[in-house]
Amino acid sequence: MKAIVVDKNSADGLDFSIQQKIFEENGIEFVLEDCQTEDEIIEKCRDADALLVIYRKITPRIMDALTNCKVILRYGIGYDVIDVDAATERGIKVCNSPTHCLDEVATHTIAMILAMERQIVFFNDLVKEGKWLANAGFKPHRLACQTLGFVGFGNIARRTADFAKGFGFHMVVYDPYLDESVITDYGAKKADLDELLEVSDVITIHTPLFDSTYHLINKETIAKMKDGVMIVNTSRGPIIAVDDLMEAVKSGKVRAAALDVVENEPVSEPGHPLFETGKIICSPHAAYNSVEAEEQMMAVLAQTAVDILNGRNPENIVNKKALGIGA
Incomplete structure (x- = not known):
């Protein structure tokens, strides 16, 4: 299984080492990409089982190319960069980090x-x-x-x-x-x-x-x-x-x-x-930022991806109801 970060350089200074450790411990390959366009995302991320995104928009066209994708995760609380309705139609779970900052x-x-x-x-x-x-x-x-x-x-x-x-x-x-x-x-x-x-x-x-x-x-x-x-x-x-x-x-x-x-x-x-x-x-979209908030977000999103790829349904699936997933 593979987890891919779409746009690792969209936010400066992020440390992905916590996620690297969690994914490695669970036998999941972790790949950092820096895609700028839809076509790049499709080319470099098409085999992702879990897709993690900072700011790039994840569109229906991208989702159609993600043949293995089970979950799309957004770094942060908001998830408007992801077309949630399109993800739901394709059976893809969408998750965020709802309490980290x-x-x-x-x-x-x-x-x-x-x-x-x-x-x-x-x-x-x-x-x-x-x-x-x-x-x-x-x-x-x-x-x-x-x-x-x-x-x-x-x-x-x-x-x-x-x-x-x-x-x-x-x-x-x-x-x-x-x-x-x-x-x-x-x-x-x-x-x-x-x-x-x-x-x-x-x-x-x-x-x-x-x-x-x-x-x-x-x-x-x-x-x-x-x-x-x-x-x-x-x-x-x-x-x-x-x-x-x-x-x-x-x-x-x-x-x-x-x-x-x-x-x-x-x-x-x-x-x-x-x-x-x-x-x-x-200020430059910096309100979320602290050492503790970043560490929490990285851990939560990595563990969320691990849980979903292993058949579990954590609480932070934002389209849980639309997908008909019980509590």
Whole structure:
């Protein structure tokens, strides 16, 4: 049996040694590829029993060429790079690493909120220019006087809410898939999307990327927000229509934004329009990152592949129900 990594260089600095050890101990050949195109994936990975992917899209055409494939695994929590419906139609299991970076992304989200409200990047740049101006920029507000709105309330958002409580935020949640009791257990109030947009001082995005959430934050939804709102996105870039966001920041409707993910990332132009106003801060899709999170993810995905190739069904099969697999 063979497990193949599609795009080993899509994320810099990953250490695959944990996976190598687990696969070797279970008699599974482990191959690292760096495919850039559909055709390359088909050519180099067609005999994979387990396919592991970071960022390359796994399409129906690729799946049709994977004659031995039993499972496709995504490095991370989100799995939108995989056509799950197509995998299900072909009897292929799709798996992720659902809990590996909860603390990391939640911490990063809070760090971005603090960096915006306290203008850390802005002040740092001023001081480097020799300008010691404590009252430059906008007047910040006490966090305990603000409402933090969560768009989506999965595991990462809930961990973020745990952290946010310590700052005294009032919290509201838009998540149509959750019972109100789940939300109130975290000290938050359930709201519909329009209500959340109207009352939130800070909006943090935690929903997966679906057709229904693509460009969920756009010119129309931004218009419903408070003047001077701040927006954080540590989920998926295309949830925010980036041109609409930039326009809103320029107009002052949005006071500041902090993005770990951006539509059409990576952002590699030094003079990218995102940075024209100085009110948008970015990190390079790095919120997930820590030594502990990487080690956990590598171990979970390798063991998941081993389990499935040996006829077991672990909990992290995302299309388990669609495949008719029992608990």
